Amino acid sequence: MxxxxxxxxxxxxxxxxxxxxxxxxxxxxxxxxxxxxxxxxxxxxxxxxxxxxxxxxxxxxxxxxxxxxxxxxxxxxxxxxxxxxxxEYMPKQLSEEDLDNIVQDTIQEVGASSKSDIGVVMSAVMPKVQGKADGKQVNQLVQKHLT
Missing domain, CATH: 1.10.1510.10 (Uncharacterised protein YqeY/AIM41, N-terminal domain)
Structure with a gap:
């Protein structure tokens, strides 16, 4: 519906x-x-x-x-x-583990290796998780993996 x-x-x-x-x-x-x-x-x-x-x-x-x-x-x-x-109208939110896996996969896809690549990773991750995860949470995970 x-x-x-x-x-x-x-x-x-x-x-x-x-x-x-x-x-x-x-x-x-x-x-x-x-x-x-x-x-x-x-x-x-x-x-x-x-x-x-x-x-x-x-x-x-x-x-x-x-x-x-x-x-x-x-x-x-x-x-x-x-x-x-x-x-009730929002899509089911991704679990921390699922979101972490998406972030790690995207980091590998774009070949990011340092903090200077945060923008590239964020622009690749956000369309994948749109409406299913909070941008702040995604940003924190990206920073954690690129530090």
Whole structure:
């Protein structure tokens, strides 16, 4: 099932269940996807959809971090709920071991050997793990293997 179809079905279910939080998150996701499609003036490809979802997820993670720093438990709880709902639409995240294997394989593919090759490795790894791993985590693994 296409993501937009799934969102529409879940939107109907949330309306019927009067689940305001789920409703708000789904509407936000749909809005972001529609805005991106309007910006591109065409239907979004699967990779582009993942980029939008990833952007939404990352924004909420950053908000969560800021709220935790400010000791705003009320807002922290809300954002955690949003992240949980949003995660249902994200592709399954790669395990640390799988991600590490992808990074090592890519380092060998591009022939990287020093820290100066980090950019080359990152640009080769990110398309492989788009939406399935956090860029910070990938960067840390690349740096670890090239040190």
């Amino acid at each position: 296409h993501l937009m179809d799934r969102l529409n079905e879940d939107l109907k279910s949330a309306l019927k269940a009067k689940d305001k939080k789920r409703l708000a998150v789904i509407r936000g996701i749909k809005s972001s996807l529609q805005n991106e499609a309007i910006k591109e003036a065409r239907e979004l490809e699967e990779e582009e959809t993942l980029l939008v979802l990833n952007r939404e997820w990352k924004q909420r993670k950053e908000s969560l971090h800021e709220f935790e720093k400010a000791n705003r438990d009320d807002l922290t709880h809300e954002v955690e709920q949003e992240i949980k709902i949003l995660s």
